[in-house]
Amino acid sequence: MAKVLTTKEENYSQWYNDLVTKADLAENSAVRGCMVIKPYGYAIWEKIQAQLDKMFKDTGHVNAYFPLFIPKSFFSKEAAHVDGFAKECAVVTHYRLKNDPDGKGVVVDPDAKLEEELIIRPTSETIIWSTYKNWIQSYRDLPILCNQWANVVRWEMRTRMFLRTTEFLWQEGHTAHETSEEALAETTQMINVYASFAEDFMAIPVIKGAKSANERFAGALETYTIEALMQDGKALQSGTSHFLGQNFAKAFDVQFANRNGKLDYVWASSWGVSTRLIGALIMAHSDNNGLVLPPKLAPFQVVIVPIYKNAEQLAEISVKVEQIMVKLRLRGISVKYDNRDSQRPGWKFAEYELKGVPVRLAIGPRDLENGSIEVARRDTLAKSVEQLENIDQVVADLLDSIQENIYNKAYQFRAENMTKVDSYDQFKELLVTKGGFFLAHWDGTTETELRIKDETKATLRCIPFDSVEEEGKCMVTGKPSKQRVIFALAY
């Protein structure tokens, strides 16, 4: 098979687009900014969903479903929220079409105009808090710990598959609490859940931290984030968890009788991750041969390719392969046997390399004689011949090793691309020549943050939770600072 991908070095952005389409993850649709998630890409999303859903339930959450539509007036109720979300969104104004009186086709029926326009949810705080009002009377009704798996729409001007699309799939948690402390603890718990998921399942190291006031979610008092570093040196915000204070409770008048019998407004958090995670997965690990998937999220972890000259050989091989598959499946390993006669082994090898299948097994007549099998790992492309006898143990160990190795590789890459800078000139130079995360002192003002963004396009990714206190001076203004924060170019 000829090389199908533009290389990263040639054109990173084109490499990404090639990979998404050639590996059958997604493609652009007939609707501007909306993608079709193809079965192979959707299978990764299903793996992500299943694991996250388990983690949400293990921490006491339940799923529910709220309407796609939000009355326009709801957006005006929370002052900060309206500025952040009620702008670029899809607006439903009519509820009927009719046959075009002047010819073929259909036209919007002008008589079917809605009294109040409906907005396709860009996020659901408003519709959910208007609902919670009916659910909450007393502290006994709290906490409410709901999550929703849903589609949302934000009318983006520049879109890229998975990273930024007009419609995308996500989950949004919306919780209601008696106290500020409880809501903050929930906000922290969920950013920790996201970080564990990113590191343990996606094999992507992330930095946990707080957003600056300027980068906070519209309507939040605190936004916590996990920030991942992509191979082109840019940051990708991969999940956020918001402490909303009493803002939405006040906007929708959600009060409860507290333990002292007094009325108080309810405290809130919200948190979400989206199909953007698949973009992170692609950009963190893949290479010029295609995807590299972490075994824990691969739609199938092992592919077996038979090498044969005739039907008789194939039949013999298939008997052995059946036995191998049984052994692998008993260990919970997912495996696909590609015995299609329409493609050659070499074509299949390239295909599964492109699709990032973690382990490839190839078996031919000589292997049957020798009781051996060829094992190839996708991450390093290394091959070895192994005994068939313990193949299930070998593959299980190899999958663990691959999961660990791609995490370590990503961790190593981030370590090499996390730079302490102490002068603005040095920052500006290295931002262009090296990229990555920059640890710098900042005076804490939005003014300075915006100046940096304006002059360099770099944004303040987060104030890391684990940053050590250290006296320093803002790299731009020289004003005093107590800790370093992270700047980077970002998606």
Place this chain on the structure above:
Amino acid sequence: MAKVLTTKEENYSQWYNDLVTKADLAENSAVRGCMVIKPYGYAIWEKIQAQLDKMFKDTGHVNAYFPLFIPKSFFSKEAAHVDGFAKECAVVTHYRLKNDPDGKGVVVDPDAKLEEELIIRPTSETIIWSTYKNWIQSYRDLPILCNQWANVVRWEMRTRMFLRTTEFLWQEGHTAHETSEEALAETTQMINVYASFAEDFMAIPVIKGAKSANERFAGALETYTIEALMQDGKALQSGTSHFLGQNFAKAFDVQFANRNGKLDYVWASSWGVSTRLIGALIMAHSDNNGLVLPPKLAPFQVVIVPIYKNAEQLAEISVKVEQIMVKLRLRGISVKYDNRDSQRPGWKFAEYELKGVPVRLAIGPRDLENGSIEVARRDTLAKSVEQLENIDQVVADLLDSIQENIYNKAYQFRAENMTKVDSYDQFKELLVTKGGFFLAHWDGTTETELRIKDETKATLRCIPFDSVEEEGKCMVTGKPSKQRVIFALAY
């Protein structure tokens, strides 16, 4: 706890609405015709989804995701489809809001009008077949067996929670095949999957059959249906599978090189079930005390209520309950322990009866002494005292027995309410006095079918697959007929 439900006998429709809201399944939202699916209701949907998804995958299907929006012009491409679907639907005409120049709030930005309006999908044949065009060149690309779990919107004038809502959740399968036979076989396979699911999991007997031309899906050559009988004697169409012929392939110009090297249009099927199934579940089994859930779809199958006077007693009971829960969970039985101190046992009993939990265990100090436990089954409300020793086996058997019993009860009810009629007068009388399914001869014309609907409101539910050939005369026109078909009032 006071009776919270209107009885079925008083007002069936009110009983249903009461049940949906009081059992915490769903509630009406701030958006007309759209419901909020509450956590308990959504947990049932998750059970339905998990089982169906498994059945789809076991029959070779994969999931994918297609855009929420469909360009208006797509609806005009398939002549029959446009009449059926492009009428009552939500139309997006703008993509931006702006601050109201005349005061507070936001208004639609007139400068952000879409060139072509977008329709929120009422079903996805059009957007999917416009996508399949790019996926299919040769017979080697076939079959395509995709399913999608999604929300859809149909602008219904009269809505009822779960049964008919403006937005609803569903799955839609869309398959593409080389031959007419293959597409028809798929259509049949999927109606059989739905019927198995309805009978084996929902415990609802269904009649499989074909829709008349008049009741077919817009754009289909055949629509197969499963029809269930509700306790008020009305039919509920619970799932449909459509043979679409080459209609959508022709509308979107999807041709493939067949095995003879000639270009041919692709053959199609589509099939779907929705959150309406939850409405079926409620109406088929529930009683005046509340929900009756089949154990296989209950969010939790067993609830344990401690009976105690003081903290010490509760502590002793809880130790024993922990042991019981471990034993039950080892058998794959889901169990909830309600040790809340804020509610009395009697309140809890009524609450779980209302919520349809299949088995309730109650355990007090005397039980600890005697090594016993009280077991109550929701379907018959029968109680017994059982030995603690084998409680896991007892509960497992009981859950099987409940699943079987509620199926048998529904089957019995349907048998009693399935009436052969041979004259139109008899039909009209019994339709009012008895209700249920009516097996009648029909002359096969849309004219007669519409006359019956017009005069009685009854509709032709289906031409059953298992109806025996029998010479007869149409009950209305007296024209010859070869088999009985099913008429009923319907949701």
